[in-house]
Amino acid sequence: MPDLNAVVEQVTDRIRERSQGSRGDYLRRLDAAAAEGPVRSSLSCTNLAHAFAAAPDGDKAALKGLQRPNVGIVSAYNDMLSAHQPLERFPALLKQAVREAGGTAQFAGGVPAMCDGVTQGQPGMELSLFSRDVIAMATGVALSHNTFDAGLCLGVCDKIVPGLLIGALHFGQLPFVFVPAGPMPSGMPNDEKARIRGLFAEGKVGREALLESESQSYHGPGTCTFYGTANSNQMLMEVMGLHLPGAAFVNPNTPLRDALTISAGHRVVEIMAHGDAYTPVGRVISEQAIVNGIVGLLATGGSTNHTIHLIAIARAAGIHLTWDDLHALSAVVPLLTRIYPNGKADVNHFHAAGGMGLLVRELLDAGLLHEDVMTVAGGGLRAYTQEPVLAEGGVQWQDAPDRSADPDVLRPVAEPFDVDGGLRVLDGNLGRAVVKVSAVKPEHRVVEAPARVFENQQAVLAAFRADELTGDFVCVVRGQGPRANGMPELHKLTPELGVLQSRGQKVALVTDGRMSGASGKVPAAIHLTPEWVAGGGIGRIRDGDIIRLDTETGELNAQVPESEWFAREIASPDTEPQHGMGREMFAHFRATASGAETGAVTFPGQEMSP
Template identity: 55%
Template sequence: MMSFAPTGQVLEDVAARIAARSGELRREYLARLEEVRRSHPPRRKLSCGNLAHAAAACSAHEKMPVATGSVPNLGIVTSYNDMLSAHQPFATYPDLIKEEARTRGATAQVAGGVPAMCDGVTQGQPGMELSLFSRDVIAMSTAISLSHNVFDAALMLGVCDKIVPGLVMGALSCGHLPTVFVPAGPMPTGLSNDEKTRVRQAYASGEVGRDALLASEMKSYHAPGTCTFYGTANSNQMMMEIMGLHVPGAAFVPPGTPLRDALTRAAVRLSVDAVRAPQGVRGIGERLGPKAFVNAIVGLHATGGSTNHLLHLVAMARAAGLVITWEDFSDLATVVPLLARIYPNGPADVNQFHGAGSIAFVIRALLRGGLLFREIETVAGHDLAAYAREPWLDSGRLAYRDVADEPLEPSILRTIDNPFQANGGLALLTGNLGRAVVKTSAVRSDRLALTAPARVFESQEQFMEAFKANQFDRDVVIVVRQQGPKANGMPELHSLMPALGVLENRGLRVSLLTDGRLSGASGKILSALHVTPEAESGGPIGLIQDGDLITIDAATGRLELAVDAARLMARVPARSNSAAATASLGRDLFSVFRASVGRADLGAATFWSEVA
């Protein structure tokens, strides 16, 4: 059994550091919320014409309540579309929410929709260059949806990668409103993750054809609901639970079930209760303080969550007037153990994780170990322990019960005193190449470090051409640069993973170094991601040449290029192909985003000046 001595002091130190670092920024943010609440109460200052427009499409018995403000009016912001499996279930939610609102003496209206693009569809395609920027578009769309100022509270319907962080950022721009996040749940388990990986690698090496690959993929992604691996989408749902923005236990209940409907109805009840709270309304901006964000980082480490959240959590916090850094992630990783093995950290999918005890088990374990702040404001109250129980239907009514004391499947979930590894699933690297992050939870312990010659590529396509030409016969650090936010929007590079896996299966030691992303589906290849400064901003990654010796060491946090500084600075930096980033599929409209986007370690956001 692995010994581990938990301590909450690091959590206290990090939260205090965030509060001190944020200082005036947070005070200004909270003052702005109070001023909006004072000077622009919902509907109170709207003209009769304004109100008539807002109520025009309502049913006869709802027109006057909406126009006069006599009852709470809930704004629904939805990411529904029926191309994206995770968001297709939201088609039925507005009617359910409106029905429940009526039973609670309230009204509800769809305030607006936000775009929800699918990284699974755009992987390796030009559209992926818009993926990260879509988060900021979603934030702006959310703000527009709520800008009519006719809502007393908001419900956010979203699940996937950039959608939930964008909804959080947008909601925080109207942070005076109580806000509940409402998920849809995962699709049923399909083809096993191990078999899916095997077929992908067989296709990459030419052993099977496209027909076999397509059949495999369609068995994996086959029904409404979230993809079942533990990528950014499902990491989002974990975070919404552990930050107290969900109805407790809502994250991984399947769509189209009575329990899912009961949880959605409960979101309405909690929203109405928040508006009618006798102690006064508390908005999402006031609820999400330093301790909530520390809890989110702890949950990310404990479950081996997505590297994308080293971008998204930083940006979400900044929207709340808080400044968190990659050092905060790194410090928390030293005390938070890995308690879950979910693909790509292990063979289980999120349905199996949910059946083994789910987030409730993880939260209870972390609370018992002093590794979460228990007393934080949540939509369900002031005690995170409410999220350490599992929901069920008792004679058709939503109820809660304790989870098992021991994990039902120790290959998926563990307790604090017997973790899968003693520290968190993410690591920060620093050195003369800048800063980068590694998802360590999916990498074998004997593969956490590599020193090898570089092979440099300016695109995924260049690497794939070299792979298909069998140009790799020795240990190598694959450098794929010009993939940062300023260069081309920082696309995910998942199309590299099957080929890199093939090289490792051939007995080579392989690592990836990139200023791009891989996200929660980062595989078993040691990958240094989000390299900052990026090549397009003059970062040292743009000076690497074929054959340079590079060290990537996730165990010690080193990221080093074995070239002396004088020789390095004499080199001519690599240049990006900026024309490719504006060639087609809407990318030309995002030049202003590429020009204004901030550094990866500051959240890669387009809204704010950089705050270190």
């Protein structure tokens, strides 16, 4: 086993020391729940009869006998989301697989699954971030009958996988296997799609051309193929040991995908408490696993949304993670992939070039990942250097390729695309923010320019259409944090700001909102905290203030004399209540949400100071 990188070891030790009390409490609760076991055997006859009343006769007999383990399936299936539509077929496959392995399985419940791609720039996007906590709670409700010995979680996209995992961690004594659906086949090349989006933003092509381009890009069942939050989720579930090895990026509705789904049903029975391979999810998600997830995210240039979600996931397991941990790891983790928006290739190209197996082996051999961790596959993380292939009777695993089939997409640690992971924490009189520079050219990584202040992205787009965004400027969009309006992504700004940058203007974005898992070539200081409605410095910015955003030094400052800066009143945000698209129902989420740096969590007892 290679020596562990010193910084990886130091960061892990700091997290472990910082989390000692909360993690210890979590594990004691886990052990107590494991000792009690599911109460199925002690349910009253009435309770038990309700639990299996609708089961097929064979399953009913097994459940009545109380001798065979029972698995709860929780799914984010709906047929509007291309990523989740393939999940319709999975419960039947999984139930039969569990029967073959000696157990029973029941569909425990469904969780909501909204699509950020549909709601970008729309009022519904204000529910997006909080849907993560709704999904976590719905997972808890699905499992609350206390009749299950393990779980299978079916989900793919942005807030859905983090929500499922947070919910599962509240049942940390149970084993869980996460079962993905896979990406759709490749469509229109990503650089062509981006070109047409830019032309539309400039008014040079019409809506018909744009819609045709988007339809060719998003054209069938499966996950969108760019490397945004959905595919970053799949990478994380694999490198943190919750998928079967190599499951992340196999296309849906293929024999290999079905075989992997069946194997997940077999494996979840093998890792239950009744056997020697007991693998509770609360021990899979350890301090080492969280660090492994961060390293994977950095090495692949993954979604900035995980600077929020990983913190929330860690907290659900009693682990106290901070942005400073991500920043420190970014300095030593090389960028090994170029996947759109950080390159031209999509996740299918990455998978074909060597995929997760090659990536994990490179990082393990460089001492950048913890190898000795608990995973659902068993055998530590080294098992994830293998990839699945069809074999007689199902799936077998073989070593991933020794070398990348396409060094323009995936490279070894010795020849990285960049020497660091491209994630920075910025600090200054505006507060703290994160920025991802893996797709930002070096000449654009420092911007010092006058502020243009807006209170929503629609106002920015209107100014763009009116040709008012001339010269160098820093686009400040405030009032977009969790407590203000649920922290919607501001992805609608990407094409317009990119057009201005392409014209030769120095442009940057500063916001207390989110950008996107698909943030790209324009430097964007996002997740600024404290947010405006919490008294953050972003409320002191005035049009014309010189803002310096320096991703090299980590500076994010308004160049205003200190005496003047702190004498300014913080501008009063628009506090009109949000109505329509269900937003009024989420008022209590907005009122209780913690800041971005602490995971934007809404559960009591989950808040931990940074």
